[in-house]
Amino acid sequence: KFLFQGTNSNNAQNFISNIYPSDVKKTTDSFDSISSGIRDTLTAEFRVKHPERGIIWISVSVLITKRDESGNPKQLIGLLEDITERITIQQELIRAKEKAEESDRMKSAYLGNMSHKIRTPLNTIVGFSNLLTEEDIETEDKNNYINIIRHDTEQVLHLIDDMINIAKIDAEQLSVDKKTCSANELIESLSEYYKTNEKTNKIKFEVKTMLAKGKDVLLTDQSKLKEIMNSLLNNAFKFTNEGKIELGYFINPVDQKMILYVKDTGIGIPDEHKDKIFNRFFQVNLNTEGTGLGLTISQSLVKLLDGKIYFDSRLSEGSTFYVELPFNEF
Secondary structure: OHHHOOOOOOHHHHHHHOEOHHHHHHHHHHHHHHHOOOOOEEEEEEEEEEOOOEEEEEEEEEEEEEEOOOOOEEEEEEEEEEOHHHHHHHHHHHHHHHHHHHHHHHHHHHHHHHHHHHHHHHHHHHHHHHHOOOOOOOHHHHHHHHHHHHHHHHHHHHHHHHHHHHHHHHOOOOOOOOEEEEHHHHHHHHHHHHOOOHHHHOEEEEEEOOOOOOOOEEEEOHHHHHHHHHHHHHHHHHOOOOEEEEEEEEEEOOOOEEEEEEEEOOOOOOHHHOOOOOOOOOOOOOOOOOOOOHHHHHHHHHHHOOOEEEEEEEOOOEEEEEEEEEOOOO
């Protein structure tokens, strides 16, 4: 009934005025083909403005059973059907298909890139290991070769660890062991490690804590939290070449949350990538070290800890990643 309601005395005009504006032309063109006598049947799908439900989809099927002497429609049989649910499901299936195709493309590109990332350090390890067998090698060169082998070995181990972790996440084999731990000690442990980073001569590295010793107690899985924060710090150093990186935490007493964060002045994240960075197989820059699984793994670990991870970022200005966890003063 609502389709024929309106301010016009002509039902047909009211019907047209209730059609969604961008669908009016194609719908009236279909109706014109019946009015002009070109055909006696019509099937059309279009959107209309429902007075309570907003925009809905309907299907119209019309059969002209009689025409007057001038050929104008005189009698018809028509069917109006609400197809909103069907159209919604179709659109969801299309989006799911597109998402699956994109994921498949990303997976193929990712696997090819992973093969390269594993092969390259392995070739380096083999090459410099062979050089170490030479008898006339000098001590300084020998130490340099050993450092290179150590660095690339750690890189391969990190790649393998990430792939094992993502497999465990898929198989739901990751578990948590929650115990009390000190947020200050966790921050201090991470800061001591990253103070030796080769970039700290160009980047200012700061640590900020909020609570006194004994008041900073978290009930969580310390090893998994450390893995999360280590991944965020690793990304910060990877994508920051100058400026500052800050590691710390603060308390939201109202919601009883502790928010740990890593803030940098690095390259930032483009707007078009912000909704993808937690996606598996997605890397903003395929040429950087690592698997690109760090944020995916971190997000899964944060969920296991009953927390959430989120970020703020501006291109060319930097990023801040937050890990929010339940916090009750002991």
